[in-house]
Amino acid sequence: MQALDDSALNHVATYFRALSEPTRLRILNALRDGGKNVSQITALTGCGQANVSKHLALLFEAGLVTRSAQGTAVFYAIADSATFELCDIVCGNVARIVERQFSNTSAVKRQLGKVAR
Structure with missing residues (x-):
């Protein structure tokens, strides 16, 4: 990332913004x-068709999904399977953060309990 210019960093930020919305993550999981x-996708995510279409357009613009016409339907697919690898890494990291925060919160509560006695 150090060698990226401002334009490239803007593209990276757009990519991560596209991944920052729970509905879009559900859509990616559906794919x-x-x-x-x-x-x-609407049936799998439980989201409305207009909402799914809006999010798919954003995912397409960010380069996360591809689209292809098949007859009268448009099919969406993951553009790069590395997207799931990235999401799995992030999910693991988030789990560790939550675990650490829970551990720290529990330790603070134990300390506060000792003080209150």
Whole structure:
């Protein structure tokens, strides 16, 4: 990342912004096992069709998904499987952070309990 200019950093920031919304993460998870059309994604995510379409457009613009016309339907697929590797790394890191915060909170509560006695 050190060698990136401002333009490249803006692209990286756009990529991460696209991953920063829970609905978009649900959509990506729905595409984990292969391409789907909007109706299929809507059914899998429980989100409305207009909402799914809006998020798919943003994911497409960020380069996270591809789209292809098949008859009258448009199918979306993951552009690069490394996206899931990145998400798995981030999820593991978030789990460690939450665990550490819980551990620290528990330690503080134990200390406060000792003081209150």
